[in-house]
Amino acid sequence: MKARGFWSKSRIVEACLIGTSFLLVGAVCLWLSLKDKSAANTADISLKGERLYSLTLDHQEEIDIPSDHGHILVDVDVGKIAVKSSPCPSQYCVHQGYKSHEGESIICAYEGLSITLRSVGGVEVIHV
Amino acid sequence: MCLSKSLLLALSTIALSLGLFSCSHNVHHSDMVYAYGTFWEVHLYEGKDEDLDEICDYIAETSRVLDLEASSVEDGLYALNHLGQVNAHPFLIDALSLALEMEKLTHGAFSYTVGDLTASWLDALGHGVLLEEEIVVDLLQKSRQTSIKIENESVIKTGEATIDLGALGKGLCLKKIKAKLDQKGFTKYLINAGTSSILFGENTSKSGETRVEIDDAPGRYFYAKNGALSVSSNSRQSYIIDEWTYSHIIDPRDGYPANNVDAVLLYGDDAAKLDALSTAYFVLGEEYASELEDMGYHVAMCKGGKVIYESAGFLE
Amino acid sequence: MNEEWLHRVVFAVLLLGAVIFTSFVGYEKRNNNARDVAHIGVMLALALVFGVLESFLPDFLLPGMRIGLANVVTLFVLYVYGFKKALAIALLKALLVSMMRGNFLSMGGYMALTGSLLSVLGMGLLRVLWKNCSVFGVSIFGALLHVLGQIMIALIYLGTPILGYLPYLLLMAFGTGALVGGLVFLLQKNRALKRYLSAK
Numbered sequence: 019m020k021a022r023g024f025w026s027k028s029r030i031v032e033a034c035l036i037g038t039s040f041l042l043v044g045a046v047c048l049w050l051s052l053k054d055k056s057a058a059n060t061a062d063i064s065l066k067g068e069r070l071y072s073l074t075l076d077h078q079e080e081i082d083i084p085s086d087h088g089h090i091l092v093d094v095d096v097g098k099i100a101v102k103s104s105p106c107p108s109q110y111c112v113h114q115g116y117k118s119h120e121g122e123s124i125i126c127a128y129e130g131l132s133i134t135l136r137s138v139g140g141v142e143v144i145h146v
Numbered sequence: 147m148c149l150s151k152s153l154l155l156a157l158s159t160i161a162l163s164l165g166l167f168s169c170s171h172n173v174h175h176s177d178m179v180y181a182y183g184t185f186w187e188v189h190l191y192e193g194k195d196e197d198l199d200e201i202c203d204y205i206a207e208t209s210r211v212l213d214l215e216a217s218s219v220e221d222g223l224y225a226l227n228h229l230g231q232v233n234a235h236p237f238l239i240d241a242l243s244l245a246l247e248m249e250k251l252t253h254g255a256f257s258y259t260v261g262d263l264t265a266s267w268l269d270a271l272g273h274g275v276l277l278e279e280e281i282v283v284d285l286l287q288k289s290r291q292t293s294i295k296i297e298n299e300s301v302i303k304t305g306e307a308t309i310d311l312g313a314l315g316k317g318l319c320l321k322k323i324k325a326k327l328d329q330k331g332f333t334k335y336l337i338n339a340g341t342s343s344i345l346f347g348e349n350t351s352k353s354g355e356t357r358v359e360i361d362d363a364p365g366r367y368f369y370a371k372n373g374a375l376s377v378s379s380n381s382r383q384s385y386i387i388d389e390w391t392y393s394h395i396i397d398p399r400d401g402y403p404a405n406n407v408d409a410v411l412l413y414g415d416d417a418a419k420l421d422a423l424s425t426a427y428f429v430l431g432e433e434y435a436s437e438l439e440d441m442g443y444h445v446a447m448c449k450g451g452k453v454i455y456e457s458a459g460f461l462e
Numbered sequence: 463m464n465e466e467w468l469h470r471v472v473f474a475v476l477l478l479g480a481v482i483f484t485s486f487v488g489y490e491k492r493n494n495n496a497r498d499v500a501h502i503g504v505m506l507a508l509a510l511v512f513g514v515l516e517s518f519l520p521d522f523l524l525p526g527m528r529i530g531l532a533n534v535v536t537l538f539v540l541y542v543y544g545f546k547k548a549l550a551i552a553l554l555k556a557l558l559v560s561m562m563r564g565n566f567l568s569m570g571g572y573m574a575l576t577g578s579l580l581s582v583l584g585m586g587l588l589r590v591l592w593k594n595c596s597v598f599g600v601s602i603f604g605a606l607l608h609v610l611g612q613i614m615i616a617l618i619y620l621g622t623p624i625l626g627y628l629p630y631l632l633l634m635a636f637g638t639g640a641l642v643g644g645l646v647f648l649l650q651k652n653r654a655l656k657r658y659l660s661a662k
Contacts, residue, residue, distance in 0.1 A: 028594035036602055040636050046629045056176045059187065067621055076178075076185060096185065097178045108520050120174075123623035127569065127616065134623045137176055142349060143357045144370075146341050146377045146411065 055119035058135035061099045063092065066130035075099060075118075075135075085129040092133065099133060101126060174350070177202050181209035182316050184340030191334035191350050201323055201337070208322070211235045212315045214261070214308065226294075226301055227308050234301045241311045241318050242294055242301060248314065248422040253434075256426035257398030259289040261310025264396045267403060271385035271392050286401035316343040317376060317421020324374075324417065333372075342377050343421050346370040360461070362409035362448040368461045374417035376424040379409035379448075397429045406431025407447045413460065414443035472567065501659075502543065506551055509535040513559035527612070527631065530605065530638050532559075536582060537601055537646045542659060545586040552578040569619045573612040580611035597650065598643035605639030606632060 063071040065083060073079075079094040080102070088105030098118035101111040106128035114124050120137040175190045175198040186205055190198050211222040219225065221235040234242070245258035263285040270277040285307070292305025303309060316339040324345055327335060335347035336356060348354030348371055355369040362379055383394040392403040410428045412420045420443065427438060427445070435455045438445040444460040446453055453461065512532035519528065532555055540548035556578040560571035584607040585600050592599075609631045616624045649655060 024596075026594070028592075029596055032595055032599045036599060036636070040633075043629055043632045043636070047633050050626075050629060056174050057178060059176070059178070064621055067619060096180075110520075120176075121626070123626055125620055125623060125627075127620065130569065130619055132620045132623050134621075137174060142351055143359060144338065144341065144344065145359050145361050146344070146375065146379075 055121065056137055057097055057118060058120040058122070058137050059097070060136050061094070062134045062136070064132045064134075083131065085131065087129060090126065090129055090131055099135065100124070101131070101133070104129060104131075179205050181205045182212070182319070182339065183312070184316075184342070186340065187336075187338040189336040189338075189349075190332065191336075191348075192332055193330065197330065197332070201326070204323065204326070205319055208237045208319045209315075211237045212241060212311050214310065223309060223311060226303055230304075231300065231302045233299050234296075237318070237322070239296060239299065239301065240322075241315060242296060242309075244314055244318060244418055244422065245311060246294075246296075248419070248426065252423065252426035252430070254399055255397070255429040256313065256422055257289065258294075258309055258311055258313070259292040259305070259307045260396050260398045260401075261308040261312075263289055263307075263398075263401055264310070264394070265308075267392075267396055268394060271387065271403075274385075274387060276387065276392075282401040286398075289398065289401075313425040314418060314422040316340070317374070318418040320345040320374060320417035320421075342379075342382065343417060344370075344375045345417055346373050346375065348372065360409075360411065360446070360448065360453075363446075363451060363453045366446075366453055366461050368413070368444075370413065373413055373415060374420050376412045376417070376420035377409065378424040378428040381409065393428070395425055395428050399429075404429040404431075406433075407449050407454070408451075409448040411446040411448075412438060412443050413445075414441075498543065502539070502547055502551070505535050505539050506554055509551055509555040510558055510562075513555055514562055517559060517563050530608070530642055531645075533581070533601070533604065533608075533642045534645045534649070536578075537585070537597070537604065537642060538649055540582070540585060540589070540600075541597065541646065541650065545582075545589070548586070549579075549582045552582040569615060573615045576615050577608040577611035581605070581608040583607075596643075597647050598640060601643030601646065602636055602639030605635040605642065609635045 059075055061071075061073050061075055062069060063073070063081070063083070065085065070083065071081065073094055075094060075097050077094070077096065081092040081094060083090040083092060085105065090104045091102040093100050093102045095116070098116040100116040101114070101124055104111050104126050106126050108128065111124055111126035111131070117124055117133075117135055120135055122135045124133040125131070173192055175193065175195055177188050177198055179186045179188060179202045182205075188198060188201055188205070190201070210216045210219050213219070214223060214227065216222055216224050217228075219235075221233055222238060225232045226234065226238070242258070245256075248256040249258070263282070266281060266285060267277050288305065288307040292303070292307035292309070294304075294309065295302045320337060320339065320343055323337060327333075327347065333347050334350065334354075335345070336349060337345040344358075346356055349356050353369075353371075355371040357367055358370050358375065359367040362381055378395060380391060380393045385392045385394075391405070391408075393405065395404045396402065397404045407428060410424045412424045412427075414420055423438065423441075423443070427434060427447075432447050432449075432455045435445050435447055439457050444457040445455065446457070446461055447455040509532045512535065516528045516531060536548050536552045536555070539551050553575070556571075556574040557566075560566045560574050563570070565571045581604040585604040588595055588600055588603050609628075613624060613628055613631065
């Protein structure tokens, strides 16, 4: 029989450990959501790990990507990109809407599609 | 004892989180603005988001001042063109003063009154035809008969032609932005106005230089840092009729599209003058290129995919 | 080796491994009577029911990300019947649910399998190394490992962008782990259940 009931020394240590690791993960999540997001000017589109396109987000275009279960429509616009339609059941990728910041991504796990935004910079090469 | 260990762990977590929050290396604020008829890319490698916003707001504001169709701007170019007299916005005064100066400096190759002529030419070329001679003569005459007078804050226009400052608007805006950035002590930035006018500060690489590759002369490039670049080029916009290339830049001296070179690149310290000069010397051609060097600028002129004139030590 | 053959090999290995393993699981120190075998059968069925029910819920971010109610069964079995049986339950559940869902030899199925495997191994190890750890701690630890296992597979298929989601998923794992732990805690407290299970 435990003298102190549930809260023995071991339990307290355990609670502290769980609490601190929770705070750590929470802090990382908070930092990720609050950090400065700069505008992206390039998007990398990959399907099942294979890079299909690397586009600059400076024009309007609709890209049709054939996938396992149908076609995925990606809408490219100036400074932003979105998945317009997808044959996946959850439609989570479509609901995410337009992404326009560096580091953001749209993932359709069902089809294996991954769109990552980045900023090519400090712009090191310019074409004139 | 276990308690103190947990406490230590908790404190280090808090310290780590605080550290993560205040982490600020690799700062890069960037945004895109549509202004002066093109997309601007503004990159600021220091400062805060507010500084970036300030620059973008300034670009948008000045763009509206020089916008030929911004009827709601009471002290802008639209008002001047339609009312003939206006208490002008400071930016407009500066733009017009610069235009007058450039007209004198470039043997008349720069003009701020060829807006109608340019628009008519672009319309005709867009339909695959040349503009009729009568129209050219008529518009040219109107252009020559149009002038402006600046008295303190007031500007008076005489004549029928439309005043168009598109040839130096971007450059002037960049010059003003540079002054603002200098005031704030910022040195790391890059502002690219549709690749025809670019303001270089330092970038985040070790050397701080940005490599500029010239599409009109493939394989040729140079390194830019703390300077301004202006490009006037046929590759932006040109028309080919009967195997002859017609550029979008009209020679104000005879009213016809300039045809001497395919591209002019000017690199120096004054973004505003460079913008106007690149347009003017696109019209003047290779013959007069050395004058630009006398003014203290680096110049490169391209034709047929090759560089036909370049300042010593400018390109690689 | 092309992908189809790879899948066939994986399937065969898993099936064979599952058959051998589950029969091997029978040979355990604890008095292995028919009653226990029946119990395990019922537990597996229960885990499958939970798994299938949860699969009707919409995917959250990645296919296979669930609250994990089926883990209540796995964790309960870990505490009452031991590590090997819990491992068997977890693996069989992952395999069978993914077969039923139709994502067996695909990312979703592999994610469930790896997550379950890592989770049960970790929980078993924790129980051995830290005997006094409460069911909450074990459950949360298991949930975290489950997420890590799933992300590992997602990483192979979707690349590094998926890592952006990792902190949020781990945060969620604390919650789901605590929930599952709480449910098992309540089950352990249930006197009627205790009496039933300890009766021979």
